[in-house]
Amino acid sequence: MNKVMEITEGGESPFVMKTQCPFCSVQCKMQVVEERNAAGEAAYTITALPNAASEGRLCVKGMNAYQHALTGDRLLYPMARKNGKMMRVSWAEAYSIIEERFAAARSQYGRDSIGVYGGGSLTNETAYLLGKFTRVALQSKHIDYNGRFCMSAAASAGNKTFGIDRGLTNALSDIEHARCIILSGTNIAECQPTLMPYFTRAKENGAYLIVIDPRETATAKLADLHLKVKPGMDAALTNGVLKAVFEAGLVDEAFVERRTRGFSDVLNHLESMDMAEIADMTGVSEDEIRAAGKAFGEAVTGMVFTARGVEQQTDGYMSVRNLLNLVLATGKIGRKGCGYGAVTGQANGQGGREHGQKADQLPGYRMIDNPEHRAYVAGVWGIEPDELPGKGVSAYEMMEKVHAGEIRTLFLMGSNPVVSNPNANFVQEAIEKLDFLIVADMFVSETGRMADLLLPVTAYLENEGTMTNLEGRVLLREAMRPAPGETRHDWQVLCDIARLLGRDRWFQYDKAEDIFEELRLASKGGIADYYGITYDRLRREEGVYWPCPSVDHPGERRLFEERFAHADGKAEMVAVENHFPKEMTDGEYPLYLTTGRVLTHYLTGVQTRRSPSLASRDVESFVELHPATARKLRIGEGELVTVTSRRGSIFLRSRYSSAIRQDTVFVPMHWGDTQSVNKLTHEALDPTCRMPGFKVCAVRVEPMY
Template identity: 35%
Template sequence: MKMGDAVVSLTINGTSVAVQPGATVLDAVNRLGLPLPQLCKDPDRPALGACRTCLVKVEGMHGFPASCHLPAREGMVVSTNDPVLTRIRNGVLDLTCGMATPSLNRPGFGQLSDACARLGFFQRRHMPWRHTPVDDTKSFFVLDRDACILCGRCTVACNDVQQIGAIALLGRGARTTVGVFGDGSLASSVCTSCGQCVATCPTGAIRPKEAPAPVMREVETTCPYCGVGCGIRLRVRADGRLALIADDVPTNRSSLGMLCVKGRFGTGFIHAADRITPPMVRRNGSWHPVSWDEALDAAAEGLVTNRGRFGALASAKATNEDGYIVQKFVRAVMGTNNIDHCARLCHSPSVVAMLRSLGSGATSNSYDDYEAAGCLMVVGSDPSSNHPVIAVRLRQAVSRGARLIVVNPKRIELCDQADLWLQQRPGTDVTLFNAMARVIIDEGLTNLEFMRNRTEGFEAWRESLEPYTLQFAEQVTGVPQEQIVQAARWYAKPLFAGSCLIWGMGITQHTNGTANVHALLNLSLVTGQMGFAGSGISPLRGQNNVQGCCDAGCLPTHLPGYQRYTPEALEKFEAAWGVRIPNSAGITLTEMIEACLDGSIRAMYMVGENPLLTEPNLHHATRALSNLDCLVVQDLFLHETAELAHVFLPAAAFAEKEGTFTNSERRVQRVRKALDPPGEAKPDWWITSELARRVAQRLGVLSSGFEYSHPAEVFEEMARLVPFLAGISHDRLDREGGIQWPCPTSDHPGTRFLYAESFPIGKAQFVPVVQTAEAAELPDHDFPFLLNTGRILYHWHGGTLTRRVQGLLELAPRLEVAINPEDARRLDIDQGTLVRLTSRRGELTAYAQITEAVRAGEVFIPFVKLAESGANILTNSVYDPFAKIPEYKVCAVMIERLGK
């Protein structure tokens, strides 16, 4: 509570306490730490008032009200231990205990057992009708109805918080029970295993399958999966392992007390049996564990020999500090700007287009704006699979009256909540968005004041829209004209507040990806839908620290903070680093792969990247990397790329180091160490610093600059050089929580949304774009199907981490290809049939998933590698000419039935 804030003062059991206006009496009780049962009250949710165990006596008030529903008022005198009140509460607890059935397989009844123990009585004999079999059909947790007291917390968590609707209170009276539709198992329901019900259950009726173990400490950190940036609380067990279930951190503004299945249950990969913990050097074709000195010396010798023919990949899974050190090593020691990371493969078109049009490559708004918006247009993204907590926010916005427009060739879960679904043909996005823009202009839906005062290039752009009539757009995209008009009207003029434009890799992973993003940005500019609450543009980042890795300078085209190679910027960095650095752009990740083949790249340093799972046309990429004289890989596992390396450097995982991540809404958040790294593994920043010193010594280029004792020092150096981070530090983040940049000074609160008054380039630019070919490779007689790729909920990207979490692997154990029923009938393919997919580059096998989510003639396959099959064996290594991103989303394949 801040000094000077208005407070409400009351007295509880003779002790005065002050709470914020709007607080309840239960809040005041908890503030004092008094032991009052509250079985149906989740600390992060509104009161249910179902259990009646938090009863209190209030002087001057009749009866014994439930404190969870009772507003705190000035001067209240409250008792929690009045003798009559205690007798009533004990009776309520006694009846509640009668609902729960003891079992040798259950470790007590959680909060209920704790409350009973404090009050000094044991639970009474259970009701015989309560005995039901335990539902253990889910990977991570069980539903044990015999421990259920029908408090309703789990159903609220599922229906109101996560908005999944998998469980409910079924039946009447004494026969009421928690269950799923049709009285089936949890596995047969729409349950996504998010674990919200597990986290809130007070009795263990829904509990982890993992055997209980003493928890020694809890550490608040940031989730290592997608770019949402949810806060998680890791529990460290007495045996030194992380508990199966991680808790949410409700004060984290990214997650609002929610997690998905990966964040809640997916951190166990750090204990995987195949984790590599000693440094290793390859000799005579075999790996040999060596000391750190020997491994780093071997890596340094290989890199020094090939200085001038060198490239590096940083990791969007590592911290900001890790990324900053990698790019500093590459520029200051290796003398090149050949530094890149996985943003090249996901949102490089977003960054390229946004830098040109707006002057910044970051999301302009906050997650809060999604819930404040009057219209949400989600383009080429499946948040329910990729960013589940964002999907919850979108569903909550819809429930409050916002309109939802989904633009996606594939039917996704959000289509069930959408007011409008535009199912365009893959690769026709420019035509669709240009036609929407023409409707907005023709119907006078533009924001003239915004355009006149804050944009340039409108007339040239408007002229470029002339060919994009509604008739032409329908013919090209397959979207009916009336749907294009409706989407344009709703986006331009939302019911209230503004419109948020949200997109993913469905529009960026194309040869015309940069044009697609420009077409979207033009829509936002012509309607003025940015710069105020409830509006904005949002490229949803796929990996946990893609935004931060870009911010830290792991791009060949920009220095840290997106500073160009101008004399002023170069002078600043050279003064800070004490060395001359190259003044022209390096080559991108995809160009580095090609350079390995022609010999202009002979050595590479890869931190936390696995190109032989993520690159398109994997056979081509394998040939390229096999051509290197020196490949140094720094990672947790000996994955596909590491198998080709000459030196392997074992890195610490997210839970084993300190630092920061920056999420998709530009929020810089702390990452905290919960465990020591196993074996000889070390944090990435330490490894890179040690390697840099050895290389610099051999080259004689730098006598100092990598003597860091803690990541906080690294962040401090980065903040001095990057203006929009200048006001952020580890100490401040520890005190205040996550802060959104730009934050130019130590007393600046951070920035919820960008462009309220100006753009970094002065005026935003309309950029005319035209629809060229739909894709570089379209179906033909030999390869008649159009292949689309993407993610699935239970695996993350290629699956390097999630395949090492047994429960996630059980939920999605095999590779499945989505096939339209019409195509399946024609090819005599049934549900679950094993099929072969073949492209001009390779082949794989998968199991048929017959679904109308894809159109006839189109198939969808996730790019996770399961059972030695990965989608990128098939995909095409052709690139967007501006962002150099591969065309993952469209290629031609054939399908053959292999068996039942």
């Protein structure tokens, strides 16, 4: 704590906290000033701080983020289920319960019967330690996290195409130099609103903006061309745009020849396609498809951005691969005003997947099934390589193993899988089958209500650590507020439990910086190399891009200026088939459901629904449908309706919007229980990255009365 409150005659002196927003991947910097009057009543002043990413802006979520951290709803002491009721217990008793339960599970069912489920909003230090904890303390292979549902399609596509996965291949400042920008499945105006000035400046500089989305979102309203694609048909649409580029002679042949491989396969594949068929499949006219190809192909500079709209599909990996084909075919990468960006959704969606929280990864983006990678990390950790468990399974597949009884005990940190997973009724059934559920969180979430043991952890104002924003820029989030009640830092909890398991010699840390120092070494030489980044540098320089292999290296602002990260220095292009969704509409379920976010809420709403200022703006969920569709179904605006898929039903209020396709309805993802949209979504996974197909399933909508 850098400043201690002092009592004065009129009350306490102002308490100043410099921090950063805990929500989206921009990670805007801010200052929170707390002032108390003589009666002890607190008032808060929030000020945006200058920084390179948000340029000193805050959105409505950031302005009100202090509210959930300071709310009376915080979980402040451990609680255990006794005789069916949650009762307050001491930390000593909580740890005794964990020690007993883990020992029993390992003895009866083996080490892999314990699973660990993390989150994309944890700091780099905690994400790193969670992976190490699972593999070294628990010695289990079962760890994954909710970021699997956020970035896995784009991450896999980037790794395969470029040899590296970093959210943006270039700095945000490059956006205003792009002369054509494609935003595919991303609603930046509502999800990352502090980034919108980059795009408005680009337009002022003459950029042509193309938005691909089934809905006319706030972002799409700014577009010069809005391609209102049928849900799930993004890969086919990109094939059409690529075909238009090829037919117009707009391929950068010199770039393709010198810096890529696989181009001839893509060309042969596209030559076999019929543009009229693509238009019919996608619901986008031939003229619009050709206009998009012409605009992007002719532009001197250009950028493509993707987000969950195109990625959260059962062919999300290949859909992103096809957009990367477009970037490569036109030579728009590795130079100013050119590049690709996966717009990360979660606060630390980028860093959270780099250091071992995923089932198949070790720190530094090393792979757990690579013998050299295993040997290096084992050496850093001081264990033998064969002591490291093998590869586990993805987040939803962990729920399947829970349902099947293979995972009997689950340790959950910073996530809410009952709401965030697809086919949520199945997931709830699975969690109810667990022998024991431990949840470490700030609040009692929908999943937390099912816990056998709740562990209270600190919030962003109290827990120091690093976060990596959507650019791949590592930032230090200072923490200046003392931990309230009996809360402990999440990393401290992991160290405490490791001690119970007799593994404390591998978990000797006094502060978050100690963990980061080990992370630096564990990532050294890996794809996500943080070795040259230190807390001192982050304080001096505000943030440092990775890869950063040495303390005198500036960090790579722009990737691929001379070569890609594959051994031959070339990017890989691949032919992409036209995919249909796993679940199509029919007479019983005639509408496509797509899901997403609204401006005032974040993820499953556990934090934002506890902010009075945010919750009051959107107090309940809704289903957005076209007025013509509503009339056909005899549904009035604002009427309560039932939305049903083959997996379940939820109850929502209707909201008319002529901006959505008539064959599509939209429901946001931020509510649980009877308004949880993931009770409807399909359980099918992308075969490559194991991303669920959140964005497309078949439903019917009916009046409740």
